[in-house]
Amino acid sequence: MAILSDNEDIGIDNKESLHKKNPIIKPENIEYDKTFENSIRPKDFDSYIGQSALKETLKITLQAARLREKPLDHMLFYGPPGLGKTTIAGVIASQMGVEILITSAPALERPRDIIGILMSLKGGEILFIDEIHRLNKVAEEILYPAMEDFTLDMTTGKSQTAKTLRIPLPKFTLIGATTKAGELSSPLRDRFGMIHRLEFYTIDELAQVVKRTAKILEIDVTEEGAKAIAKRSRGTPRIANRLIKRVSDFAIVKYDGKIDEVVANESLDILKIDEFGLDNTDRALLNLIIEKYDGGPVGVETIAAALSEDVRTIEDVCEPYLLQAGLLQRTPRGRKVSPEGYRHLGRKMPSEQTRLF
Ligand code: ADP
DSSP states (O other): OOOOOOGGGGGGGGGHHHHHOOOOGGGOGGGGGGTTHHHHSSSSSTTTTHHHHHHHHHHHHHHHHHHHHHOOOOOESSSTTTSSSSHHHHHHHHHHHHHEEEEEEEGOOOOOHHHHOOOOOOOOEEEEETGGGOOOHHHHHHHHHHHHHEEEEESOOOGGOOEEEEEEEEEEEEEEEESOOSSSSHHHHOSSSSSEEEEOOOOHHHHHHHHHHHHHHTTTEEEHHHHHHHHSSSOOOHHHHHHHHHHHHHHHHHHHSSSSSHHHHHHHHHOOOOOOOOHHHHHHHHHHHHHHTTTOOOOOHHHHHHHTTHHHHIIIIIIHHHHHHHHHETTTEEEEHHHHHHHHHOOOOOSSSOOOO
């Protein structure tokens, strides 16, 4: 139940003014999205590449909701950044023919942020909350009855003058996205009818992403060129899209504009993206553990401080792929570089180094 202080008191009449202050970002209003990202973001199941298990389940769920004429169950998508959580939410909305409101947990700091959004919803709409593991306790408690009974339970005023209000909300679907499902409280997690983990993409799937984006951007890329970019995209469509754009800049300036395997590989070498897709930060992380901590284990805070990076960037952006690629290992005492990690950097494991005594 949400407890509002006097100056946060909201009545139904205030709904209009709250709506104006909502920290909602409509997809078309995301600044960086307007040009590049928005033009290449898939809008339907056919152009959403890979994640076949998820797509099959969703097609059935959507069909069932349509037949029953009921809103979709609340859904939680989790997995590393750039794998298509926001995109699939947009696909679901367009397939259901409903609006999607996009926000993220850090934008919902004050109770009135989440209350304002909930009260502005229309029936059937989808509310997408990114980084949902970062919701604060108060916002979470406001969400519980909203998700379960489509009501907003609020107490306004103080002590003796306190009044409890139960405001009905239109039926809506909450789609949460997170890179850290484990950090969601269990009462929140339990309120999602579908929980799905997004997988890293295969080379073939990423090559399809590259070819699709190249076509939209009117860039000429061969099959082998697309595969070369896919191999260095760390299993992640967002990275594949970023690399095709960077490589196309090289192709236009240094070559004849067409991307084949040689152009792709040469451009990516110049960009210092190696054949595993690792960039300077990833290599610096592995080298640091090897050189300063004998290969580990070492705590993530220490790594972040030594690299002058944010712990969150290390945990959410660098580590998932290094772990998945088997270059890094997570142990109870911290991170360790794996034998594969040593080999990838052309280094010898401590046990392989010649001992004098
Ligand atoms: P997340 O929300 O998981 O961080 P996004 O949904 O924002 O990731 O996706 C990042 C970018 O990758 C988007 O611009 C989108 O164009 C592209 N993308 C993601 N998933 C797919 C997919 N399955 N097929 C094609 N492109 C995708």
